[in-house]
Amino acid sequence: MFQEERLTLILQYLQEKQRIEVDEICGLLGISRDTARRDIIKLEQQGVIVRTRGGAILPPVSKVIPGYEQRMELDAPLKDSIGQLAATLIHDSDYLYVDASTTVRHTIKHMTSKNNCVVTNSLHTAEALTRKDDVHIHMLGGIMSNEHRFVYGPRAIQMLDDYRIEKAFLGACGIASDGLSTSFEDECYLIRHVIHMAEQVILVTDHSKFGKKLFHKVADLSDIDIIVTNQEPDKQLREHLHANEIDIMIAREQDRID
Structure with a gap:
């Protein structure tokens, strides 16, 4: 070898x-x-x-985030099983926010609910939503990240105030005992505003994000309500999640329905 x-x-x-x-x-x-x-x-x-x-x-602070296309190809079956479980949390007539996470995009793929209003900052997620019946799509405007295929900036944040968000489905770059983090500063402000507005915050992420810390902190663990993932975090992080009354839902790839 x-x-x-x-x-x-x-x-x-x-x-x-x-x-x-x-x-x-x-x-x-x-x-x-x-x-x-x-x-x-x-x-x-x-x-x-x-x-x-x-x-x-692994380094306690991660520095490299792959581009969107790379992330879509990475662990696709695993993300699909997580997305399938997360989609069970979406009900008819829910008002949703969905971000540009590739795992959240798999959640959208498995949506079966009707009459949803969905706000997103993701070009590809919005396109995936067009294939669903009876979904009202609200695309945020602003500055487009060519590499990561999402919109950010003051205009996007301002537009959020026009909507009511019941459930926010967010991906995670890093989640540790001190909260969520990302490598992209401008994205922080948008996500923080979404979390502030949402009645329920649902984190959709695979286990590789546990224990990672990136440069820009996004939110505290207390801001999260549910984590949908594929594997329990280690004991230390799990204790922090339980202390913050965060529900953990575990997806099993072998249980995925094709």
């Missing part, structure tokens, strides 16, 4: 477990401890892990 293949497998393990020991790398890849250490050093040089005594962890 080439080193690049090993590095990919180590990162995949870290995304799931958050931490890896040298002995675990040896057992996982069938390599020597010296080779495992060289792989850890290589990943540290690339800036994607932090070396610890005897192993490695």
Whole structure:
């Protein structure tokens, strides 16, 4: 196995477990401890892990967010199972806000409710909604992010005040004990306003976002009502979520209905 293949497998393990020991790398890849250490050093040089005594962890502050197309292709079946479960929270005549998260887009795919008014800042999510019957779409205006395919800025925030939002379905770049975070500053202001307006805030995210901290804080855990995900967070984060009375709904990929 080439080193690049090993590095990919180590990162995949870290995304799931958050931490890896040298002995675990040896057992996982069938390599020597010296080779495992060289792989850890290589990943540290690339800036994607932090070396610890005897192993490695993911950086506490993430710096790179893939573009929209990359995110759509990443873990699509997993996101689809989460989206399918999240869609069960949408009922007839609900007033909704849905953001540009790719997992939220999978939620829209599984909508079966009728007579919904949906506000969004996402070009692709709005397009997906046009395939649904009896949905009234309200697209925010403002500045378009070409890379991430969403609208932001003062005009978008101002337009939000024209609507009533019962349920906000939001993705997450990072969720940790001190709240939600993102790498895109201007998006923070829009999301904060949505959270302030919504009667219920539903976070739709896969487990890889747990424990991540990005540069810009968006909200506290107390601002969230429900998290729909595919796996329980670790004990520390789970205790913080329970302390803030956040309901956790777990989707199982094998339960997905095609």
